[in-house]
Amino acid sequence: MRDEPLPNTDPLDKHPLIRAPELAGGIWLDETPRSLHDLLARGPLLLDFWDFSCVNCVRTLPYLAAWYERYHPLGLNVVGVHTPEFAFGRDPEVVRRAADDLDIPYPVLLDPDRTLWYAYAVKAWPTLFLIDRAGRIRYTHVGEGGYTTTERAIQALLREDQPTLALPEPLAPLRPGDREGAVCYPTTPELYAGWAHGRLGHADDWQRDQVHHFTDPLAHEEGVLYFQGAWRPTVEYAEFVGEEGHVRVCYRAAELNAVMASLTGEPIRVFILQNGEPLHFADAGEDVIVDADYGSYVLVREPRMYNLVNNPDYGVFEVRLVPARRGLALYAFSFVPCTRPTEG
Incomplete structure (x- = not known):
């Protein structure tokens, strides 16, 4: 069984001490440079450190795509930071084809030399960071699962800027193995x-x-x-x-x-x-x-x-x-x- 919070539990860190490092040293696959300041100008940011050859990362992608579709119009930005495990994952063309094949709708930043991986002190694929508009890391999740927890964190951060924002119920499980009763x-x-x-x-x-x-x-x-x-x-x-x-x-x-x-x-x-x-x-x-x-x-x-x-x-x-x-x-x-x- 997945460990999920009670419906009204706010998973955000109320006293964040860590400021998010700048998104420097990578390669934007769509060739459109973005700074952290630019991304946070319209709302909070969800960073996903992933690798297209990682099974846990690939299993997380449908939820990220669904959150992007739901919440990008409300101010959320999503960026996939592709930090490669194997040498072939450092090639921008290879990663670009993989991102297209996986139907990733949000921008992907290639981190070929693990510059951002070390800056954010990442230890495993995938790792998610939710950053508020002030540039502070407010929520972190390592590994797959915990999808309801993460979505409620996204909603809580959006409501900090827009207290009266009407938001949907969190997504139902997208795979049979994520449903209640799966072992x-x-x-x-x-x-x-x-x-x-x-x-x-x-x-x-x-x-x-x-x-x-x-x-x-x-x-x-x-x-x-x-x-x-x-x-x-x-x-x-x-x-x-x-x-x-x-x-x-x-x-x-x-x-x-x-x-x-x-x-x-x-x-x-x-x-x-x-x-x-x-x-x-x-x-x-x-x-x-x-x-x-x-x-x-x-x-x-x-x-x-x-x-x-x-x-x-x-x-x-x-x-x-x-x-x-x-x-x-x-x-x-x-x-x-x-x-x-x-x-x-």
């Missing part, structure tokens, strides 16, 4: 495939940034990556460079995502097997194609997060990804623990 279980932590933070279940003497011919062992531990075939582990990702191979992971969750890219620029078909079998339609993620001839697979081209598995029930699963050809870069796996509420 969130302990899940496998995010897994990285690069050598800097990765958990590779191999005792071989493989070398960083060098091609190695991996052998998938018979025993598999949860939350560890096991490779088969020729792969090259780099600082951020593992690159498939062989003719035949796979990566296998055992995990506990309801939903599975993977950050992947094609290093050749051409689409790469990646087959997906769960517990040794192709995915059924009911379990396939949004990016998966289920085909009678090919089984279940995803076409990987641009660097982003791909939604692979969406089981209706939480459980312990094993997934194997099989690239059809070389050039695949695997960055990370992420997991969603919440299940849909039982209907009726």
